[in-house]
Amino acid sequence: MINVTKTFLPPQSEYTAILKKAWDAGWITNRGTLVKELEAELKAFLNVPNIIAMTNGTLPLQIAIKALGLTGEIITTPFSYVATTSSIVWEGCTPVFVDIDPEYLTIDESKIEAAITPRTTGILATHVFGNPCDVETIEKIAQKHNLKVIYDAAHCFGVTYKGKSIFEYGDVSTCSFHATKLFHTGEGGAVFCKQELYDTLYYHHNFGHAGPDVFNGLGINAKMSELQAAMGLAVLKHIDFIINARKRTFNIYLDSLKNNKKLKMLQVRKNTTLNYSYFPIISPTESINIKIKDALEQEGIMARRYFYPSLNTLEYVKGKRCPIAESFAKRILCLPLSHDLPEADQKRIIAVVNKVLND
Ligand SMILES: *Cc1c(COP(=O)(O)O)cnc(C)c1O
DSSP states (O other): OBOSOOOOOOOHHHHHHHHHHHHHHTOOSSSOHHHHHHHHHHHHHHTOSOOEEESSSSHHHHHHHHHTTOOSEEEEOSSSOHHHHHHHHHTTOEEEEOOBOTTTOSBOGGGTGGGOOTTEEEEEEEOGGGOOOOHHHHHHHHHHHTOEEEEEOTTOTTOEETTEEGGGSSSEEEEEOOTTSSSOOSSOEEEEEOHHHHHHHHHHTBTTEEETTEEOSOOOBOBOOHHHHHHHHHHHTTHHHHHHHHHHHHHHHHHHHTTOTTOEEOOOOTTEEOOOOOEEEEOSSHHHHHHHHHHHHHTTBOOBOTTOSOGGGOTTSOOOOOHHHHHHHHHEEEEOOOSOOOHHHHHHHHHHHHHHHHO
16 A cells, blocks of 8 residues: 555664663653754754754644734634644634635735734744745734734745745744654654744743743643654654655656646745655546545555645634635645655556546
């Protein structure tokens, strides 16, 4: 079976050699040397001023909402993974959905201002498949209306925009290091923020501890363990290989499918270096999309409907209609992509897609 992605596993001996440090220290969590080492290596690799490693990619969203003091309404995108919306609701805020741009699939910045009310405190938007939002326009709107900006950058490991890490935009950016993501620690994630927010986010992720018996405000437990960090350190040594292998596969899809006029591909914003984490195709109709998915499944190939359903249709939100997001959510399919997709398998996938489209 071919899955939509395949977790990169480092040679086991490399992982255990790093784990041995935790054994030698007798220390497997509470920000030991491996978490600190991973943070230092990630800061250097990503070229960012600060990072806090966390235990997954969802708690950073919740902690960011809390740390920025967001209440009331948060403007957000309906086209993302459910964690973007659920984090808003989990923090007791109301998601206000703004429809997406039909080219970039990110929140449509031209529709944000119309959604602002006196209760709006922030914007939580997703850089979809590593494709950046219009960060400049969003920044201007946020300044004008005194709103905070959080980016769910779960897909963006290694992405740069205008020569800068995409994680540097917004008040806070978050990333996921889940096993299905480009860079992973099994489960894991991180926040990136402006310097003045670092301490608050840091205390929030560790119960508010400022010492064994001293607390600096409210906190929760989002600490990354040494075992997760060991995986991250082992994977990071292979990151260039991972990205290059995906790039090769991504480009084969692009070359083979871009001339099929029935398909729409993701448009990537200018001045972006992509990380090749997803290869979505957009069919003309939902029924063709489902036909492609089913035909692939018949061959043991598991494509996934990312992102479906449109988040404004979740039963626990009272989302307004977002016709563009709803339409794309029904028609989009992410084809298998990983560091290890044999070219012969990829040719089969492409053949199935073309066959359904040309039927
Ligand atoms: C994966 C993902 C998350 C959640 O990350 P976890 O590490 O699984 O908690 C959040 N947002 C988006 C867009 C994602 O793809």
